[in-house]
Amino acid sequence: MKLSPMSPSKYYLFHFCFLLITSTTLSKSNFHPKTLFLLVKKDPSSLQYITQIHQRTPLVPLKLALNLGGENLWVDCENDHKSSTYKPARCESAQCELAWSTSCGNCYVSNTLLPICNSCYNVVSNPVTSTGGEIAEDVLTIQSINGSIPGPVAIVPNFIFSCPTTSNLTQNLGKNVKGMVGFGQQSPVSFATQFASIFKFSRQFAICLSSSTKRSGVIFIGHSPYFISLAFDASRDLIYTPIITQQRFVAITYPHYVRIIRPSPEYYIQVTSVRINGKTLPLNKTLLSLDENEEGGTRISTDVPYTELEPSIYDIISKAFITEMPKEVKKVPAVQPFKTCFDSTYIGVSRLGYNAPEINLVFQKRNVYWTIIGANSLVKVKEGVICLAFVERKKATGQAIVVGGYQMQDNLIEFDLSRSRIGFSNSLFYHQTMCANHNYA
Numbered sequence: 001m002k003l004s005p006m007s008p009s010k011y012y013l014f015h016f017c018f019l020l021i022t023s024t025t026l027s028k029s030n031f032h033p034k035t036l037f038l039l040v041k042k043d044p045s046s047l048q049y050i051t052q053i054h055q056r057t058p059l060v061p062l063k064l065a066l067n068l069g070g071e072n073l074w075v076d077c078e079n080d081h082k083s084s085t086y087k088p089a090r091c092e093s094a095q096c097e098l099a100w101s102t103s104c105g106n107c108y109v110s111n112t113l114l115p116i117c118n119s120c121y122n123v124v125s126n127p128v129t130s131t132g133g134e135i136a137e138d139v140l141t142i143q144s145i146n147g148s149i150p151g152p153v154a155i156v157p158n159f160i161f162s163c164p165t166t167s168n169l170t171q172n173l174g175k176n177v178k179g180m181v182g183f184g185q186q187s188p189v190s191f192a193t194q195f196a197s198i199f200k201f202s203r204q205f206a207i208c209l210s211s212s213t214k215r216s217g218v219i220f221i222g223h224s225p226y227f228i229s230l231a232f233d234a235s236r237d238l239i240y241t242p243i244i245t246q247q248r249f250v251a252i253t254y255p256h257y258v259r260i261i262r263p264s265p266e267y268y269i270q271v272t273s274v275r276i277n278g279k280t281l282p283l284n285k286t287l288l289s290l291d292e293n294e295e296g297g298t299r300i301s302t303d304v305p306y307t308e309l310e311p312s313i314y315d316i317i318s319k320a321f322i323t324e325m326p327k328e329v330k331k332v333p334a335v336q337p338f339k340t341c342f343d344s345t346y347i348g349v350s351r352l353g354y355n356a357p358e359i360n361l362v363f364q365k366r367n368v369y370w371t372i373i374g375a376n377s378l379v380k381v382k383e384g385v386i387c388l389a390f391v392e393r394k395k396a397t398g399q400a401i402v403v404g405g406y407q408m409q410d411n412l413i414e415f416d417l418s419r420s421r422i423g424f425s426n427s428l429f430y431h432q433t434m435c436a437n438h439n440y441a
Helices: 008-021 023-027 094-098 191-199 311-324
Strands: 035-042 049-055 060-067 073-075 103-106 118-125 130-146 149-164 177-182 204-208 217-222 239-242 247-252 258-263 267-269 273-276 298-300 307-309 341-343 359-362 369-372 378-382 385-388 390-392 401-403 411-416 421-427
Touching (some): 049 177, 094 130, 130 217, 149 191, 191 217, 273 311, 307 311, 369 421
Parallel strands (some): 060 177, 073 149, 298 401, 307 390
Antiparallel strands (some): 035 049, 035 130, 035 217, 049 060, 049 130, 073 177, 118 130, 130 149, 239 421, 247 258, 267 298, 307 401, 341 385, 359 369
């Protein structure tokens, strides 16, 4: 049995219900922030990007991994979870509908105060696997922005999130990381979308990932400007390309097994060609197009540390990159997970990083492209050795290009969901600044 996707009228009805549910936040205060922020730092062992929120009553700081294409916020509730304001969502409630519930059952979290509880569940995932999660609400706080400095703390008494039914889901995350914060498109309960609904600002956010493991970058939620340094608005010269919306099949087990189609939370864009030093590469155009099974095309993801390429595309890009490298720079044996490595003795370094061939990902027109410079195309793996910071896709199927975290570092990337577009700043090194040069710490 197949069910059609949620109709626009039903989708917006649920958003209206959500606004009613969360209106207590607005009624308690006249504070209406236009922009919120999270600090985010790269974990040196897992290479994941880690942020922190405060949740529960009393408030507890929680380290969470950034999941750009995740549907929701999920937190490990099995270990040391105590909160007097935790409230599981009842089956068939508006919260369950908003969070894309897939089943109903007994309440999972043991510290609930309700004697009888019939809660709903959805799908929660990490970069490796997925499981069921109890949909719930609890208190959550986040810092606002006042110009280019921190503003007052915003308090949300009933932020929707999920508790996985197993603590194993955190095993593939960094040390002391308790869950993941999802910013996926089309999901009514993604992190940015909930705040946009609560505080009535546009559904948009921007990420600025630091290349340092010691200094934080920043995630902006809400309206620009997005200040890096005191006076520099990193969003002032963005290059935009449309977000491609896609559907996917999801299995539902309650009250009986069905497969439904619902929106994919992933961020897909159309890369029409790749240029290296201005030369267009002879890539298979069919691979660059996303099909109905979410294969081919280009996805943007913080789940992969380095951009992954379909094998034939990797081979062409790697050979062209080698050809365009300075002749005095010699190849050396591969260093896993990279296949293309060089002796760094004779390569120059500037404020843009290594003096490497310029890579352009070309979008809808020849003059609309994102530039990847040496700071994002080459990575030092050991003394005297640098490698092309792209890896070959190991899976037989998947996207042709998955843009990874390393290529996004020290670039501002804006996700404007209200206009269904993504904006790229190019490297902030062009402006003699970087993502760690903010004043929000």
